[in-house]
Amino acid sequence: MEGGPPCKVPIAQFCNRVVTGWANRGVSAPSGAKLRQGGGAALRQVHCNADKDALVMVTPADVNHAFSDAELEELLAFGTVESHRAGDLIIEEGAMAPDCIITLSGHTDIFASTDEGRKRVGWMERGQFAGDLSVLTGQRHLSRVEMGADGEILRIAHSDFQRLIASNSYYSDVFVRVLSARREFSN
DSSP states (O other): OOSSOOOOOGGGOOOOOOOOGGGGTTOOOOTTOEEEESOOTTSEEEOOOTTSOOEEEEOTTTTOOOOOHHHHHHHGGGSEEEEEOTTOEEEOTTOSSOOEEEEOSSEEEEEEEETTEEEEEEEEOTTOEEOOTHHHHOOOOSSEEEEEESEEEEEEOHHHHHHHHHHOHHHHHHHHHHHHHHHHHHO
C-alpha cells in the first residue's frame, strides 16, 4: 500500500502493510504480532502448539478497515468533507469526544507521545479511519492526527458518529470491531 514509509516504532504498529495468510495456517505468529489469552469473535484465533489453549491474535489487518467507494458515499451523509494541507492538525492528542476522521484522499498520519517524544505510529489512506475507542466513548483521544499529504477527509462530529453507530448495525460492527482491536493491539 502507498501512503507513507513503514513505521518503525513498536508502540502501536497498526501501519498499512501487506499481511500474509499466516494466521490461518496454524503456525507461530510472526515477530511483532501480539498475543493474549481469551476470546473475541472479531479477532483471529491461532493454535501455536497443542499444549496451549487457543491464543487470540491481533494483526495489522484487524486494526484497519478500508471503506469502499459506495460505503464512503453513504457515510458522507453523516459528516463534512474538509480539504487540508500536509501538516495540518486534524485531532489533538488528549481531545475530548473526538470526531471520527475518514481519509478520502492524501493520507493522515497518526502520532503518539512516548518517553522519547512524539512518534509517528501509523497512517490512514483512502477509506480508512483514524481513532481509538475514545471515538466511541467520548474519552480523551490517545493520539494526534495530522494530514500527511494534501487531501480531503470526512469529519463526522462525535454526536453524528453516535447517531451513525446507533442507527446502522453494519457500520457499528465495523467501527466497534476495529477500534477494539486497536486498543488490544496497542496494549
